[in-house]
Amino acid sequence: MDDLEVRQLRYFVAVAEELHFGRAALRLGMAQPPLSRAIRELERRLGVRLLERTTRHVSLTPAGEVLLRDAKPALDAVAAAGRRARHAGRAEPGLRLAMKADYDGGLLPRILAAYRLEPAALPVELVLVGRGEQLPALREGRADVALLPVPLADDRGLDVEPLLTEPRLVALASTDPLADRPRLRVADLAGRTLPDGTPADRDGRPPTAVTAGPSPLAEAPPRRLDLAQIFNLIELGSIVWFPPASVARRHPRPGVVYRTVEDLGPITLALAWPQDSRSPAVAALVRTATTVAATAARP
Template sequence: MSDVEVRQLRYFVAVAEELHFGRAAVRLGMAQPPLSRAIRELERHLGVQLLERTTRQVALTPAGAGLLRDARTALDAVEAATQRARNAGRTEPALRVALKADFDAGLLPRILDEYRRDPAALPVEVLLGGRGEQVTALRAGRADVALLPTPFDERGLDFEALMTEPRMAALSASDPLAARTELCLADLAGRTLPNGDPADRETRNFLPPARQLDLAQIFNLIELGSMVLFTPVSVADRHQRPTIAYRPVRDLAPTTLMVAWPQQSHSPAVAAFVRVCGTVAATIFPPLTSQNSVTSAV
């Protein structure tokens, strides 16, 4: 890393993602002046300007954008190496499965039941997290395998499709749109999704919102008419409320539930889990042609 310290990269990534020194300092648990000095020191060391600073905003220069991309990769590699070393030293190995609560299409209990019968199975630790945290956990070595909906950042991961299902719009039962039996995206103009995107121009970007909300919080905001949510049918079925209306949106893309794992994984326990995921999904839903083959990657 050209004698650049991991600490400096962490500082830079925080500032580059927040684009605000104050928020980055709070995120890092430090005061703002030493953070500013550390970034200036990094710029002097590299001989390039990484950030454009004005009294109103902070912006990345082209050099800063490039370093942000590479710094994330480097930090992920460092964290993953550290975590793998810790895992290797554990006296009781386990398979760590990451997912967002309820975003398993109801498959996880059956998957776990079948997996326990496999000769290669390990005890399972389920790691619940917010939307988008599963990919980070895989790259950082905190999880061995994940169940997650599309889209997600596929870099460095192998994955297999399990099932595809439509998504519906969850909106307040008092919303005038709730009187309709079907919607289109254009009908949702003026309404906002939990990540801040306009509901009628959903981008489905990979980044989770800056402040993660759980489903209970999101539903409370929907009830108040503050936002709408696009959710898989399986999640809508689990969370029926008289104050929430679920309506199909005819031009809303469906979502596919995937099982994903790091490309460098050669774990028999991961391979067994992926096989079981495919078998269980195929008994409930029509088989899908996977984008990657488990036998070629694990």
């Protein structure tokens, strides 16, 4: 059997996701007849039927389900390889660090200052992303290394180096009745909502049938908020938030108070990078960051 072509996999994924040849052709910017011929040729190459077709319905066969599961990460890997190659071939090389703004444990300025002294150092380009977007940026080839919280949901193909563990606090409106208490427990936050809309008394875990619903002040809050929006909503009493202690130190606000939550778990920040990376610049950054973090942790 000949090797599969990227084009064939891309065509198949479009049809498998749309389950409609017309919509898939429109998505791909091509006519339907050549798309149908390409799928038939793919099935011929593999020697299996991937799709069940009727005049009204398209569905995946068991073989088609397996190919869809494996084809999507394969296509992502090809696209990431292209991005990395283009980046590596730039006239002025650099190192791309994906991170969420302010989530660096207060270490980033010291890390970058020390890194510039490394012989293998390259200019660092910060790729600022939202919550949970560091890992996709790394896997998709948009970043060379990522600063992110661990543990990771999926660390396959990655090396990970923990840097810093710090407590999380709760940020409340200064007018919230809980603001009068110096220490809280997660259960005390029942009825309050986090920026992503999940109940605060579950520490961001999915709600259950017995979990208290969101506060009337926090009807359908946006899922993606920047720091200024988060603080504005906290001041209004619409939400609460669990920032790391380093973020709380850097952002004192008159309408916001920070309180210790005794049973709220800490956050651990780490660097992650592809296991197959052979970049001296990435190795130098990891080495520098580890040294800076260890120094900062000393009493």
